[in-house]
Amino acid sequence: xxxxxxxxCLYRQxxxxxxxxxxxxxxxxxxxxDLLQESFLAVWNNMHLYRGDAxxxxxxxxxxxxxxxxxxxxxxxxxxxxxxxxxxxLAEEEHNQDSEVQLLYTCISRLPETDRLIISMxxxxxxxxxxxxxxxxxxxxxxxxxxxxxKQLTDMFNSYARV
Amino acid sequence: MQEFEExxxxxxxxTPAPQPGPLPDLSKASAQTKTKLQRAQRNGAIxxxxxxxxxxxxxxxxxxxxxxWYTYAAMVLVSLICLAQAGIMFYIYRSIKQIDETAxxxxxxxxxxxxxxxxxxxxxWNGPAYFLLLNLAxxxxxxxxxxxxxxxxxxxxxxxxxxxMLFAYFYLGKKVLKKExxxxxxxxxxxxxxxMQLKE
Numbered sequence: 001x002x003x004x005x006x007x008x009c010l011y012r013q014x015x016x017x018x019x020x021x022x023x024x025x026x027x028x029x030x031x032x033x034d035l036l037q038e039s040f041l042a043v044w045n046n047m048h049l050y051r052g053d054a055x056x057x058x059x060x061x062x063x064x065x066x067x068x069x070x071x072x073x074x075x076x077x078x079x080x081x082x083x084x085x086x087x088x089x090l091a092e093e094e095h096n097q098d099s100e101v102q103l104l105y106t107c108i109s110r111l112p113e114t115d116r117l118i119i120s121m122x123x124x125x126x127x128x129x130x131x132x133x134x135x136x137x138x139x140x141x142x143x144x145x146x147x148x149x150x151k152q153l154t155d156m157f158n159s160y161a162r163v
Numbered sequence: 164m165q166e167f168e169e170x171x172x173x174x175x176x177x178t179p180a181p182q183p184g185p186l187p188d189l190s191k192a193s194a195q196t197k198t199k200l201q202r203a204q205r206n207g208a209i210x211x212x213x214x215x216x217x218x219x220x221x222x223x224x225x226x227x228x229x230x231x232w233y234t235y236a237a238m239v240l241v242s243l244i245c246l247a248q249a250g251i252m253f254y255i256y257r258s259i260k261q262i263d264e265t266a267x268x269x270x271x272x273x274x275x276x277x278x279x280x281x282x283x284x285x286x287x288w289n290g291p292a293y294f295l296l297l298n299l300a301x302x303x304x305x306x307x308x309x310x311x312x313x314x315x316x317x318x319x320x321x322x323x324x325x326x327x328m329l330f331a332y333f334y335l336g337k338k339v340l341k342k343e344x345x346x347x348x349x350x351x352x353x354x355x356x357x358x359m360q361l362k363e
Contacts, residue, residue, distance in 0.1 A: 020174070020177065038195065040263050042195070042265075045264075046263075046265050049263065049265055050265075059265060062265055062266075062267065063264060063265050064268075065268075066254075066264055066265070066268060066271060067195070067264075069268060069353070069354075069357050070195065070196065070350065070353060070354075073194065100173050101173055101174075101176060101177040104170060104173050104174060104177075105177075112360055113357065113360060114360040114361050115358055116330055117358075123170070123171050123174040123175075124174075125171075133267070134267070135267065135268070135361060136266075136267025136268055136269045136270065136361065137361050137362075148165045153167070153170065154166065154167050154170060157170060
């Protein structure tokens with residue numbers, strides 16, 4: 001398989017998950033597309049460095065996480081700026097699947113940066129071992145964090161969904 | 164009241180269409196700091212190689228008929244100094260390129276810190292050495308070129324030359340270095356904050 005063919009396969013397989021990770025991180029579909037582009041650009045540029053120590057999935061998620069963490073800090077539009085009234089409007093919208101999905105993305109984007117990525121990977125059902133390896137922390141530390149983030153996210157979602 | 168498992172269900176419902184859309188445009192320039200730093204070094208090095216070749220070409224085929232050998236030697240020296248500086252810039256380019264974007268954040272941070280230390284050490288001697296050597300070679304070249312010029316021309320020429328060199332070294336050069344430093348320290352600071360978040 002040529003590099004281009006391998007890349008195309010990887011993109012088809014992992015782009016949907018990475019797009020959701022980026023969407024949860026930024027809370028914005030437009031910024032998520034930029035990040036997806038940046039992440040896969042980095043995948044393409046670093047494919048020669050892949051040695052098979054981790055699965056392609058873990059490797060690509062690690063690149064996406066690093067890209068997200070460094071990319072958004074430079075942006076003027078930060079997800080923290082999403083105002084409460086935007087969340088309230090989302091919650092007030094007719095209760096349908098789309099508004100719940102958008103509310104969830106927006107709630108995730110209000111968490112601290114690393115928490116956003118960790119919870120997105122948990123929601124995407126990546127194994128804890130992989131998430132710990134991607135974030136560069138121990139599995140025990142990760143479990144403690146996940147417990148806290150799950151509670152924080154559920155509380156936030158419920159507080160807006162109740163309005 | 165939603166439980167986390169229900170949030171997971173909502174998340175999974177949000178699965179985008181099976182087709183993830185067109186492939187990303189790989190020719191598009193990356194907005195990442197690493198790429199910007201790499202680009203600056205690579206472009207600078209290429210410009211210096213072109214300058215060196217141009218000056219060497221003038222020395223060889225310029226038909227100047229200089230009488231003194233040291234005038235030609237000065238032109239060769241300027242070319243060599245430009246090539247040496249281009250070599251240093253290519254080395255910096257390679258050092259940045261070797262920083263592994265696929266490493267976990269903490270390992271990534273260590274690599275940027277190591278690069279920053281190396282770069283700071285290099286800046287301390289490389290900038291002044293390049294400036295000094297280039298001007299010595301230029302001085303040697305001008306010995307014969309300005310031999311017959313009037314005192315008034317000397318005064319005007321050296322005022323402009325010295326003015327430009329000082330402006331380029333103390334303003335433009337320092338500005339570029341300051342911008343580069345801001346980019347690297349900004350990135351290191353960001354990575355440190357992220358490392359703290361992960362340790363919490």
